Amino acid sequence: MDGETRKTEFTSVSGEKLAAALELPRGRPRAYALFAHCFTCSKDIKAAREIAxxxxxxxxxxxxFDFTGLGGSEGDFANTNFSSNVDDLVSAADFLRDEFDAPALLIGHSLGGAAAIVAAAQMPEIKGVVVIGAPAQADHVVMQISERHEEIKRQGFAHVSLAGRPFTIKSQFLEDLSGQNVLNAVAALKKPLLVMHAPHDQTVGIDNATKIFAAAKHPKSFISLDTADHLLSKAGDARYAASVLAAWAERYLDEVPAVVRAPDFKGGAAAQSIDGEPLAVALSIDGYAMVSDGGPEDGGNGLGPNPTRIAEAALAACAAITVRMYARRKKWDLASVDVRIKRGGSADAHRPRLLEKELRVSGDLDAAQRARLLEIADKCPVHRMLTEGVEVQSRLA
Incomplete structure (x- = not known):
């Protein structure tokens, strides 16, 4: 995969830490999407990974991400319900909006699809909703525990086995389901909807897709997943669903300018202007591509960090790498390094006269070791280049 999987977490409305994985492409993302997994599944189920x-x-x-009480997330599954799943989705969207960019696509699998339909009303930036194998009503999931239904109603809970794993289902879960109306939410969606369903789905029948599609207003689309099963357990089926989804989404996502890739330049860096962009340049740093741009205040479109920010990032990265190399050589117990660079006051925003570097380290380190690591951070090559000065010789090619 040409990108990275970044482990992260965010806080739910009830205070639990929810485990998440953010799949990031190299360069500026075309858009951000949010994926809701199926009932009692996790973010790491094959369909979620392959589609993402x-x-x-x-x-x-x-x-x-993992809904509350599932996978790596905190909380007790027994205290969750359909409404809390919707709340978790809204919290995930808030996290993306605050830390990166608001999600433009909302994707839900099985009961996660029903939750996505309901949650979409609370995400104004969503440009398209996609449901895969979704039930037309939230209480469809009760079919999986139908033999324990009376027990739950009688004593308030029951221990059940779902996909070979034990769960506790409380009466509040059933009561919450009975108060949901997914089809009403579909009718009020007011966003493009893509319904994807396997005609031979043995868990959530194809009639559910028919009901959702009939209730939805245009623009709406339906894609048959042919021989796939409910969980899209074959990687090829999940990848097919994702490729069709991406093509469908193109119509609704904001246009972004095509980025010209600078020629690979080994042993240094190259910058090439991008046609149609007032300031942005495509960079090649030892063959690694990225974009640098000015912000709107400078007449650019903010397609990437500006050059001075890149220099600050180089200082932070160099300090972190140098510290880790030193600690490894000394066999010190350095668990993690976090370097923050902030600008001091300067009349010229593009030519700071003071950079403040903050080093955060964790691990079994004493005060003397921590102090030494701070000294080492100031000996990294970029720090020395910036503080000792470097001669630049320019010429026309």
């Missing part, structure tokens, strides 16, 4: 990574390869960043 296929979309990432097409330039769309995808956040997949």
């Amino acid at each position: 990574r296929t979309l990432c390869a097409s330039g769309i960043a995808v956040l997949r």
Whole structure:
């Protein structure tokens, strides 16, 4: 995959830490998408991974996460319900909006699809909703525990086995389901909808897709997933769904200018102007591509960090790498390094006279070791280049 999987977490409305994975393409993402997994599944189910990574390869960043009480997330599953799943989705969208960019696509699998339909009303930036194998009503999931229904109603809970794993289902879960109306939410969606369903789905029948599609207003689309099963357990089926999804989304996502890739330049850096862009340049740093641009205040479009920010990032990265190399050589217990660079006051925003470097280290380190690591951070090559000065010789090619 041409990108990275970044582990992260965010806080739910009830205070639990929810585990997440953000699939990021190289360069500026085309858009951000949010993925809701199926009932009692996790963000790491094959369908979630394959769909997220296929979309990432097409330039769309995808956040997949574990609902409260599942996977790596905190909380007790027994205290969750359909409404809390909707709340978790809204919290995930808030996290993306605050830390990166608001999600433009909302994707839900199975019961996660029903939750996505309901949650979309609370995400104004969403440009398209996609549901895969979704039930037309939230209480469809009760079919999986129908033999324990009376027990739950009688004693308030029951221990059930779902996909071979034990779960506790409380009466509040059933009561919450009975108060949901997914089809009403579909009718009020007011966003483009893509319905994807396998005609031979043995868990959520194809009639559910028919009901959702009939209730939706245009623009709406339906894609048959042919021989796929409910969980899209074959990687090829998940990748097919993602590739069709990406093509469908193109119609609704904001246009972004095509980025010219600078020629690979080994042993240095190259910058090449981008046609149609007032300031942006395509960079090649030892063959690694990125974009640098000015912000709107300078007449650019903010397609990437400005050059001075890149210099600050180089200082932070160099300090972190140098510290880790030193600690490894000394066999010190350095668990992690976090370097923050901030500008001091300067009349010229593009020519700071003071950079403040903050080093945060964790691990079994004493005070003397921590102090030494701070000294080492100031000996990294970029720090020395900036503070000792470097001669630049320019010429026309």
